[in-house]
Amino acid sequence: MIIADVISWVMIIVGSFFLVVGAIGLIRMPDIFTRMHALSVSETMGVGFLLGGMMVQAGFTLVAFKLICLFVLLFFTSPIASHAISRAAMADGVEPVLDGPEIDARSDKHDMPLEDRRKTTTAIDADEAELSASVLVEDEEIEKGEK
Amino acid sequence: MFILAMIAVLVALSLAVFRALAGPNVFDRLLAANFIGTLAIMLLAVLGFLNGRPEFLDVGLVYAFLNITGTYAVLKFFRYGALGGEAPPNEEDENRKGFSGVHKT
Amino acid sequence: MSEALINTVLLSLLACITIGIVRTRNLFGVVVLSGIYSLLIASVMMVLDAVDVAMTEASVGAGMSTVLLLGTLYLTKGHEMKAFKPPLLPLFVAIGVGAMLVYGTIDLPPFGAADQPVNQHVGPDYLARSKPETGIPNVVTSVLASYRGFDTLGETTVVFTAGIGILMLLRRRRKKDDTLREGEK
Numbered sequence: 001m002i003i004a005d006v007i008s009w010v011m012i013i014v015g016s017f018f019l020v021v022g023a024i025g026l027i028r029m030p031d032i033f034t035r036m037h038a039l040s041v042s043e044t045m046g047v048g049f050l051l052g053g054m055m056v057q058a059g060f061t062l063v064a065f066k067l068i069c070l071f072v073l074l075f076f077t078s079p080i081a082s083h084a085i086s087r088a089a090m091a092d093g094v095e096p097v098l099d100g101p102e103i104d105a106r107s108d109k110h111d112m113p114l115e116d117r118r119k120t121t122t123a124i125d126a127d128e129a130e131l132s133a134s135v136l137v138e139d140e141e142i143e144k145g146e147k
Numbered sequence: 148m149f150i151l152a153m154i155a156v157l158v159a160l161s162l163a164v165f166r167a168l169a170g171p172n173v174f175d176r177l178l179a180a181n182f183i184g185t186l187a188i189m190l191l192a193v194l195g196f197l198n199g200r201p202e203f204l205d206v207g208l209v210y211a212f213l214n215i216t217g218t219y220a221v222l223k224f225f226r227y228g229a230l231g232g233e234a235p236p237n238e239e240d241e242n243r244k245g246f247s248g249v250h251k252t
Numbered sequence: 253m254s255e256a257l258i259n260t261v262l263l264s265l266l267a268c269i270t271i272g273i274v275r276t277r278n279l280f281g282v283v284v285l286s287g288i289y290s291l292l293i294a295s296v297m298m299v300l301d302a303v304d305v306a307m308t309e310a311s312v313g314a315g316m317s318t319v320l321l322l323g324t325l326y327l328t329k330g331h332e333m334k335a336f337k338p339p340l341l342p343l344f345v346a347i348g349v350g351a352m353l354v355y356g357t358i359d360l361p362p363f364g365a366a367d368q369p370v371n372q373h374v375g376p377d378y379l380a381r382s383k384p385e386t387g388i389p390n391v392v393t394s395v396l397a398s399y400r401g402f403d404t405l406g407e408t409t410v411v412f413t414a415g416i417g418i419l420m421l422l423r424r425r426r427k428k429d430d431t432l433r434e435g436e437k
Contacts (some may be wrong), residue, residue, distance in 0.1 A: 009148050011156030019189070023159035026166045026182065032174050035166075039182055050152060050189055054196055066204035070192070070211060074185060077215040081181050088222045089174040150254055157261045160292075164265045167288055168272040176284040180291075184314075187291045190258075191298050197254060203303050206310075209398045210291070213315045217287055221280070 008056035015049030016074045030096040032089050040082035047074050149197045156193060160186045184214030230252055255299060259352040262296050277332045283321045304392065316418075323422060 025038025051071045058064040163186060168180035188207040195201035266289065273285045290313025297306035357386040378395055388394035396404050 012152050016152045018158045020155050020162075023162035023182070026179060027162050032172070032178065035175065036178055038176060043182060043185060047185060047189060051192070053152075054192060054201070056194060058201065063204065064199045066208070066232055067192070070188065070204060070207050072201070073208065073211045074188070077211060078181065078185055081215055081218045082178065082218065084222050085174055085178050085181065088225050089172075092225060093175070094172060094174060152436065153254060153258065161265060164268060164292075166287070167285060168268060170281075173278065173280045173284060176281050180284050180288050183288050183291055187295050190295050194258070194298060203298070206303055206307050209307055210294075210310055213310055216350065216407065217314055217318050220319050220322060221284065224326070225280075 004056050008053040011049045011053030011056065015046045015051075015053060017120030018049060022046060032094055033086055033096050036082050036086045040079050042083075044075060045080055047071070047078070149193055149210075152193045153190070153197060156186055156190050160190070171223075177218065181214060181218050184210060184217075204210075258297065258299050262292055263300070266292050266296070279325055279328075279332055279336075282332075283318060283325065287314045287318045290317070304396075320418070323369050335425070415433070 022039045022042035024041065026035050029035040029038050041046070048071060051067050051074075055067045055071075058067060087116045160183065163179045163182045166175045167183065170176045172180060188210045191207045191210070192201070192204060195203055268287050269285055269292065273282055273289070274284050281347060290309060293311065294306045294310040297303075297309055354430055361370075365371070378399070382388065382391045382394040382398075386394045386398045388398065
């Protein structure tokens with residue numbers, strides 16, 4: 001019985017950890033697609049582990065069967081819902097944030113074109129600023145060459 | 148041990164509510180709402196075990212169905228502009244875009 | 253202890269969401285936030301051990317009214333107008349009513365007190381008679397389904413009719429595409 005308890009505790013702790021990690025990803029990530037990615041993966045993991053731990057606690061009862069039903073339902077529906085949300089966001093014209101470590105997720109910079117976003121983005125160290133500047137110059141040279 | 152899971156669920160719930168309030172567009176809110184639905188189910192299950200009476204998990208099943216149905220209702224409204232009937236799918240229609248508050252109108 | 257903690261967190265989140273609903277101008281966001289509100293208040297009902305109320309709140313609040321609000325949004329714009337003047341009078345009315353309600357709760361007996369008149373009337377009678385008379389272990393279920401069986405049948409009929417009516421309202425003919433989003437540009 002002790003072994004089953006230890007297994008269920010470990011599963012519950014791991015599940016709780018993944019739920020919190022998913023929620024932190026929902027807060028910290030810069031745009032809807034990365035948020036969806038961070039959230040849905042760890043959400044499925046966390047829910048699975050939590051329900052698994054509860055199943056071990058419940059033993060072979062009706063409760064365990066209900067937990068299995070819940071697990072199957074959530075395991076299939078929540079990734080589908082996440083996928084549908086990001087697909088609808090894509091169809092509605094939400095643009096993914098593509099560059100820069102310092103983009104503020106809560107600003108309205110999603111509307112800006114890429115160059116403006118680069119200007120407002122403050123790079124962490126000079127190397128990255130130089131790098132992005134050189135990329136910009138290269139882009140301009142390529143455009144000139146094409147013209 | 149279940150109190151730890153309950154605290155984790157509550158922390159995740161608070162963070163998800165923050166994202167739902169702060170989310171720059173509707174899809175962020177919708178993602179957070181979907182997550183909150185899942186968290187409500189987990190809260191219910193953990194609460195049952197915490198009180199020693201885990202018999203109310205059927206409500207969790209209802210929540211799970213409602214969650215996916217609600218998400219799909221909102222998404223269907225976004226894609227097709229209506230809930231009933233069979234409006235044609237038209238992803239490239241420019242009139243449909245900017246409905247979510249992403250673009251300034 | 254844990255119940256108080258859960259209730260505190262859930263109720264403060266409810267307050268945050270209410271403020272968010274008031275402040276959000278995008279009406280789709282408001283619909284989504286009200287769905288979240290219903291889910292949270294259903295969780296509060298679960299903590300209070302009112303499983304049937306929680307189930308009803310979740311299906312009516314998060315399911316049905318989301319669909320109804322979306323159906324309303326189809327007829328209107330998706331963005332709320334700014335108010336012409338600051339709504340001071342409604343603010344004062346709301347604060348006054350809220351203060352009166354809080355004042356009213358002061359006289360309420362403590363939650364779940366067994367010696368209050370509301371728990372002395374027919375409650376003990378049902379508790380004593382329900383198990384031998386009906387054989388249903390859950391007293392609430394036995395009262396709803398057996399002692400008030402015709403009442404429940406009427407309620408179910410009304411809800412079923414309402415569901416059919418809403419289904420018929422939501423089913424529409426296919427419309428021309430450009431009439432859908434007039435005034436949105």
